[in-house]
């Protein structure tokens with residue numbers, strides 16, 4: 001064992017993927033040091049604890065974590081049940097955090113503020129790869145530095161919601177308004193009083209936006225004065241509501257179908273090709289200045305919920321040599337598989353260390369943060385990522401490069417062939433002799449399924465779906 005190998009591996013974030021990384025490290029006899037900003041494991045999930053996920057338990061539990069839990073006596077959740085965010089924390093992540101091998105390395109209330117190579121700055125190359133890392137975090141006792149052999153950043157993107165502006169910037173007045181909520185607020189529960197009987201604008205086009213809109217409809221049933229405007233930045237709803245019956249996660253398909261019905265019934269008022277420009281508060285209401293389909297619009301509402309996706313925070317990685325795709329902000333080898341400009345398959349091919357490398361040896365971004373600004377990350381994808389990454393850290397390069405996962409398909413998949421550099425859809429081009437539109441389509445067809453769905457849908461056009469969850 002080298003002196004570095006005696007050091008722990010830092011895992012930033014105790015969400016489902018960070019804790020899975022810790023379980024994998026323990027499986028390989030490596031000590032994890034898990035630094036979590038929140039006061040509980042699964043701190044981000046608790047913020048959307050009221051939302052029922054659409055992947056059942058069987059997809060939400062990591063294999064290495066399950067082994068640790070089984071060995072420590074655990075009431076296994078029903079495999080087909082769809083848990084809420086809170087249930088994932090209470091029935092899975094919390095019991096996992098109490099497993100002694102995890103508990104020993106877990107630091108709650110520890111917010112990582114910087115990571116660097118020990119003793120050298122970003123510019124210095126000589127001997128760099130052999131040096132350990134310094135991770136700086138702050139907790140109730142002030143700033144702390146720890147020295148570790150590798151760093152797995154599983155800090156998610158929940159803390160960095162995208163703003164309302166179609167250009168990626170907050171619109172005028174957005175940041176100073178207390179009527180704008182981000183993420184997926186509990187409109188039918190904890191924040192019911194803010195929304196019942198009120199006019200609300202929901203901005204965004206992912207599954208979370210549908211979730212918020214449908215929760216507002218519950219309020220509409222109790223109080224018909226509740227009005228819901230749903231704004232999409234693109235021009236059509238068909239693709240958004242897509243997958244439906246073809247979705248292998250039926251609850252995800254059902255969300256789209258329910259939203260479709262609500263639009264037809266007039267419960268949801270759609271605003272497409274929506275671009276907000278500014279907000280002002282007038283007579284106790286928020287007045288929004290916007291364009292829809294190029295025409296000016298002024299809309300007065302009581303609340304705005306912005307559900308336009310998330311973006312990663314790289315500020316604490318400033319001293320590391322990281323490399324991300326300039327558009328998607330995912331590692332360069334992963335980006336083409338998930339870039340919403342090229343395709344919108346929720347069906348992303350499983351991947352591991354090869355797609356997650358950064359120039360900084362022994363540093364990896366995993367979990368939802370690894371997707372950068374791209375949507376449709378699944379926990380199961382993250383579990384395969386950390387299996388592979390931890391194998392690499394442990395020196396088991398063969399296992400690191402083996403892919404051991406099949407993911408459920410979404411049933412929606414669009415390829416913009418015109419802008420894809422080399423058939424950059426789901427996993428790249430299909431092997432030459434196979435009648436398939438992309439690698440994922442070929443895999444699906446070889447498994448006797450109808451394919452990934454790319455070929456059935458129109459290509460091209462300005463529509464872009466990049467606002468997952």
Ligand SMILES: Cc1cc2nc3c(=O)[nH]c(=O)nc-3n(C[C@H](O)[C@H](O)[C@H](O)COP(=O)(O)OP(=O)(O)OC[C@H]3O[C@@H](n4cnc5c(N)ncnc54)[C@H](O)[C@@H]3O)c2cc1C
Nearest residue numbers: 013015016017037044053054055112155156367368378379
């Ligand atoms: C509403 C919603 C529904 C979803 N539904 C599904 C679903 O049905 N199925 C599915 O597979 N996936 C779903 N996802 C996507 C994804 O699987 C989850 O977001 C999942 O929580 C991602 O796990 P993670 O561990 O990568 O990140 P997170 O769960 O976000 O965990 C990151 C952790 O890092 C901590 N952290 C952040 N910054 C720091 C720092 N600087 N220092 C220390 N700690 C830090 C945070 O407090 C947090 O605890 C959903 C996501 C959302 C938002």
